[in-house]
Amino acid sequence: MNTTQTPERVELGKFFEVSAQQFEAGRPAPQMFCPAIDVEWHRLMHTAEYAEFTAQHAGQLLGHRRSHGKGPISWISAYEDMHGALPEIWFTGIDGQVDERRFTHYRETGEVVAEWDCSPVPGDGGDVVPERRKAIAP
Numbered sequence: 001m002n003t004t005q006t007p008e009r010v011e012l013g014k015f016f017e018v019s020a021q022q023f024e025a026g027r028p029a030p031q032m033f034c035p036a037i038d039v040e041w042h043r044l045m046h047t048a049e050y051a052e053f054t055a056q057h058a059g060q061l062l063g064h065r066r067s068h069g070k071g072p073i074s075w076i077s078a079y080e081d082m083h084g085a086l087p088e089i090w091f092t093g094i095d096g097q098v099d100e101r102r103f104t105h106y107r108e109t110g111e112v113v114a115e116w117d118c119s120p121v122p123g124d125g126g127d128v129v130p131e132r133r134k135a136i137a138p
Helices: 007-023 035-045 048-058 075-085 098-111
Strands: 064-073 113-122
Touching: 007 035, 007 048, 007 075, 007 113, 035 048, 035 064, 035 113
Parallel strands: none
Antiparallel strands: 064 113
């Protein structure tokens, strides 16, 4: 597996850990509200290392499902229980700019209200099928 640990990749792993916990508890799929981390998810999803990455962080393969919405992000307290406060990368756009207003609101209230375009789904279902590793014959 590629060991490059960008902030986006580190947080994607944490997001998958939270996702697995949410699924195990019967809660709705967590909303991916961060454009910068979502770009990393989409990039990684189309590589052979994706299955290993999700297994390492979620204990299973996770697929991708479009799920457009806007409102309070439901999984923030679960993340904080597992990893502490959200770092500013969660409030960063694909242009690398931090949305200081939203980040300050989160730091002052503990709440995140945002738009999202997708969520993980257990297994390889969903609208984007992750690439699977190919078995190499001996």
